[in-house]
Amino acid sequence: MGLVLAAAEAAYPAECCGLLVGEFDPIAGLAHVTRVVPSRNLLAGEASDRFEIDPAVRFRVMREPGFLIGHYHSHPDGPAQPSARDRAMVYEPELVWLIIAVAKGRALQASAFRGEGLEAILLEYGQNGGVGDGITGQIGRHGEGWLIEP
Ligand SMILES: [Zn+2]
Secondary structure, eight states: OHHHHHHHHHHTTSOOEEEEEEEEETTTTEEEEEEEEEEOBTTTTTOTTOOOBOHHHHHHHHHSSSEEEEEEEEEETSOSSOOHHHHTTOSOTTSEEEEEEEETTEEEEEEEEETTTTEEEEEEEOTTSOGGGTOOOOOOTTOOEEEEOO
């Protein structure tokens, strides 16, 4: 989780983005993120409210071990909630969206969403996740959860 937050702060005031790789535990209904793969933001030059992950990064990840769980991006000076633009960009509803709110260069909150309507899902942190440093998780109505490891 620290990698994602650091990337979000480093990219500020632009949006960062990347992929979340790991494994699913179908019995617990949990996805465990074990690897974070940053991507350059192909739309970084256009506006601060949009992102596009480099397809070359995605292809590389899909050839490597691990399951593509989802992706992350930051909202510079915006909430940790999907924007209208995000909602219009849900082409793969099975993927988890992790959105990081960054205010004045500091990552303030991270929330996770999934499904056609980008419903909030439970977000837990690993042992070095920094729950105490202003990061909160949200519980989704489906009770789905996922764990992002440091
Ligand atoms: Zn967004």
